[in-house]
Amino acid sequence: xxxxxxxxxxxxxxxxxxVTLSCxxxxxxxxxxxxxxxxxxxxxxxxxxxxxxxxxxxxxxNRFSVNFQKAAKSFSLKISDSQLGDTAMYFxxxxxxxxRLTFGExxxxxxxx
Amino acid sequence: xxxxxxxxxxxxxxxxxxxxxxxxxxMGHDKMYWYQQDPGxxxxxxxxxxxxxxxxxxxxxSESTVSRIRTEHFPxxxxxxxxxxxxxxxxxxxxxxxxxQYFGPGTRLxxx
Numbered sequence: 731x732x733x734x735x736x737x738x739x740x741x742x743x744x745x746x747x748x749v750t751l752s753c754x755x756x757x758x759x760x761x762x763x764x765x766x767x768x769x770x771x772x773x774x775x776x777x778x779x780x781x782x783x784x785x786x787x788x789x790x791x792n793r794f795s796v797n798f799q800k801a802a803k804s805f806s807l808k809i810s811d812s813q814l815g816d817t818a819m820y821f822x823x824x825x826x827x828x829x830r831l832t833f834g835e836x837x838x839x840x841x842x843x
Numbered sequence: 844x845x846x847x848x849x850x851x852x853x854x855x856x857x858x859x860x861x862x863x864x865x866x867x868x869x870m871g872h873d874k875m876y877w878y879q880q881d882p883g884x885x886x887x888x889x890x891x892x893x894x895x896x897x898x899x900x901x902x903x904x905s906e907s908t909v910s911r912i913r914t915e916h917f918p919x920x921x922x923x924x925x926x927x928x929x930x931x932x933x934x935x936x937x938x939x940x941x942x943x944q945y946f947g948p949g950t951r952l953x954x955x
Contacts, residue, residue, distance in 0.1 A: 763942040773931060775886075775946035782942075821885065825942055830876070830901070833885045 732757045734824050736834035743812045744842050750797075751807045751837050753822030762826045764798065764805045769836075770818040778820070781805065812841045846870055849934050849947035856924055857955050864919045864950045866934035875917040876944065878933040879903060886933065892917055893939075924954040 733756045743749035755764070766778040781789045781798050788796050793813075797806045809816055822834040847868040856862055866875065873894045878886040878901075888901030892911040906928070907921050917936075921928055931951050935944040 765943070767946075772948070773951065774948045775933060775935070777943060777945070780943060819883070830888055830891065831886075831944055835885045836883070838883075 732824055732832050734822050734832050734834035736822055736837050738837045740838045742840040742842055745812055745814060747812055748808060748810045749812055751820050753805045753834055755803050755824045759826045762824060765823040766807045767821045767823060768818040814841050814843060817841045847934060847936055847945055847947040849950050851950060852948060853951050855953045858925055860924050862921050862924055864932055866917045866947055867915050868936045869915060872936035872938045874937045876935040877909060877919050880931045880933060926954045928952060929954050
C-alpha cells in the first residue's frame with residue numbers, strides 16, 4: 731500500500747520570504763504521479779503543482795516549485811515570495827497510473843504580514 | 844480552471860433525514876470521486892466511478908450510496924443522516940489517461 735507522510739502539521743512564514751513544505755511517500759511502483767494541493771479557508775481543493783515520476787526535471791509553476799528526489803522518495807514544495815493569499819492547508823498526494831489519490835495529513839501554512 | 848459544481852455548499856439537517864449531495868461536472872470527465880474530510884484532517888475516498896453505471900466503494904467505509912446514470916452527474920445519498928455523518932464532502936473528477944483530479948467547492952454537512 732502507498733503511504734504519504736507530511737511531518738510538519740503547521741508552519742509559518744513572513745510575507746515575501748521563502749518556505750519549504752516536506753513530503754515523503756512510500757511505494758514499490760516505478761511510475762507514479764505526485765501532487766501538491768492547497769485548501770484555503772474556503773475549503774476548496776486547488777491543484778498547485780504536479781510531477782511525473784519518470785521526469786527528472788523538477789516541476790515549476792510561477793512561485794511554486796518542487797524538489798523531487800525519487801531515490802529518497804521525497805517531494806518537497808518550495809513557495810517563493812510568499813503572499814498572504816498563500817495561507818492554506820497544503821496536501822501532498824500520490825497516485826499510480828490508473829489508481830486513486832492518496833493524501834498526506836496536510837500542513838497548515840500561515841503567511842504573516 | 845475546472846468546471847465542477849457541488850450543491851448545497853452548506854447543509855444543516857436533523858437526525859434521520861434523507862439527504863442527497865449533488866455533484867456535476869461539465870468537462871466530460873469519465874472518472875468521478877467522493878471524498879470525506881473532517882476539519883483539519885486528510886481526505887478519505889469513500890466512492891468512485893469510472894463511467895456510467897459503474898460505482899465502487901473507496902478506502903473509507905461509508906453508509907452513503909452513489910449513482911452514476913449520466914456522465915456529468917454523481918450524486919451521493921444518505922438514507923438516514925446521523926451526527927457521525929457531520930463532515931465536509933468533496934467531489935472530484937478526472938479523465939482517463941490523465942492523472943489530475945479537479946475538485947468541487949465541497950459540501951459542509953452538519954447533522955444535529
